[in-house]
Amino acid sequence: MANIKPFKALRPQPGIAKQLASLPYDVLNSAEARKEAQGNPYTFLHITKSEIDLSDKIDIHSPEVYEQARHSLNNFMLRDLLFKEVKDCYYIYQLIMNGRAQTGLVCVSSVDDYENDVIKKHEFTRPEKELDRITHIQTTGAQTGNVFLAYRNNAKVDAIIDNWKATKNTAYDFTADDGIQHTIWIVNDNVTISEITRLFAAEVPYTYIADGHHRAASAAKVRQALGLKAAPEADYFLTTLFPSNQLYIMDYNRVVKDLNGLSVADFLAALEKSFEVTPKGKQTFHTNTLHTIGLYVEGNWYSLKAKEGTYTNDPIGVLDVSVLQEQILDPILGIKDQRTDKRIDFVGGIRGLEALEERVNSGEMACAFSLYPVTIDQLFTIADSGNVMPPKSTWFEPKLRDGLITNMIG
Numbered sequence: 001m002a003n004i005k006p007f008k009a010l011r012p013q014p015g016i017a018k019q020l021a022s023l024p025y026d027v028l029n030s031a032e033a034r035k036e037a038q039g040n041p042y043t044f045l046h047i048t049k050s051e052i053d054l055s056d057k058i059d060i061h062s063p064e065v066y067e068q069a070r071h072s073l074n075n076f077m078l079r080d081l082l083f084k085e086v087k088d089c090y091y092i093y094q095l096i097m098n099g100r101a102q103t104g105l106v107c108v109s110s111v112d113d114y115e116n117d118v119i120k121k122h123e124f125t126r127p128e129k130e131l132d133r134i135t136h137i138q139t140t141g142a143q144t145g146n147v148f149l150a151y152r153n154n155a156k157v158d159a160i161i162d163n164w165k166a167t168k169n170t171a172y173d174f175t176a177d178d179g180i181q182h183t184i185w186i187v188n189d190n191v192t193i194s195e196i197t198r199l200f201a202a203e204v205p206y207t208y209i210a211d212g213h214h215r216a217a218s219a220a221k222v223r224q225a226l227g228l229k230a231a232p233e234a235d236y237f238l239t240t241l242f243p244s245n246q247l248y249i250m251d252y253n254r255v256v257k258d259l260n261g262l263s264v265a266d267f268l269a270a271l272e273k274s275f276e277v278t279p280k281g282k283q284t285f286h287t288n289t290l291h292t293i294g295l296y297v298e299g300n301w302y303s304l305k306a307k308e309g310t311y312t313n314d315p316i317g318v319l320d321v322s323v324l325q326e327q328i329l330d331p332i333l334g335i336k337d338q339r340t341d342k343r344i345d346f347v348g349g350i351r352g353l354e355a356l357e358e359r360v361n362s363g364e365m366a367c368a369f370s371l372y373p374v375t376i377d378q379l380f381t382i383a384d385s386g387n388v389m390p391p392k393s394t395w396f397e398p399k400l401r402d403g404l405i406t407n408m409i410g
């Protein structure tokens with residue numbers, strides 16, 4: 001059963017919450033972060049993307065970058081831009097995007113649960129990305145990145161959260177520049193806190209990592225590295241838990257640099273072995289059916305409908321990301337491992353299919369593939385089976401903002 005706890009969050013003064021809250025560190029590159037932070041001395045990017053305050057020539061994984069993050073965090077606390085809660089609390093975090101709301105519970109989750117598979121995973125992690133977060137946590141003493149967990153919805157938990165939202169004042173409530181509304185309530189009543197903790201321990205057998213595999217793995221490895229020196233806070237890591245019936249998974253699309261030596265005509269001919277290839281012309285083609293993949297090449301869209309026998313019904317084989325790998329990327333384009341091959345890149349669905357067209361039209365990429373999104377039930381099934389998805393299979397929106405709630409472990 002899920003072992004969660006309230007905690008003393010490090011959080012911003014209400015008057016600067018909108019300016020301080022930043023996009024997650026891993027959805028922006030350094031150049032984008034510099035642009036985002038321009039003219040804003042309060043943005044949390046000074047801590048999560050601290051290279052923006054150093055030379056643009058610096059290696060973003062150099063010790064100076066992590067020391068700059070520590071310096072900026074300490075400076076924010078000394079200036080009282082960020083302050084620490086006086087008692088252990090839960091936090092309710094609601095996001096509204098395009099009129100659609102989802103509400104999560106911010107808490108700390110057990111590292112033991114992560115290691116014992118009470119917290120289920122569906123992706124492999126990459127050592128270099130883990131090392132980045134491990135070093136950031138160790139240097140700053142802070143878990144700044146929130147791990148997005150899902151659970152099968154529980155009516156009793158829903159009732160507590162809905163009642164608190166309806167009867168209590170908000171701590172933060174603002175609409176970010178991207179149009180997403182962020183609202184946070186503080187659950188500071190001891191009876192309510194105890195009941196939430198009890199419900200998860202008694203009635204929620206598993207939670208599932210939706211977004212944040214590297215952040216979760218890094219928290220576990222930080223505790224392991226600290227050993228006997230670990231403070232009790234290191235036994236837990238920062239998470240926000242969302243009920244499954246409120247989550248929205250978007251498509252996670254691909255762009256490829258070249259056609260592996262093939263002409264467009266030969267490439268399309270090769271595809272006909274496994275797909276019904278239908279030209280769609282210049283108009284953007286939005287796939288809305290499982291096993292129908294969109295292809296954009298040389299300014300035109302094509303519908304690729306997978307033929308019978310090109311996919312299986314097992315939890316992994318049924319996914320279109322698997323069909324793409326097994327029928328196109330590997331046998332035709334020669335991409336064996338999407339995690340390591342430099343010829344492929346990934347584009348989250350929030351950027352729209354126009355972003356795929358732009359990268360092909362610019363000449364940077366030769367072709368693009370749009371995919372039907374994975375469902376939350378598929379994610380649960382795969383995680384429960386002990387399998388992992390192909391890389392970059394899910395893109396969750398809206399994103400939690402960094403900086404609104406941080407967990408200090410040192």
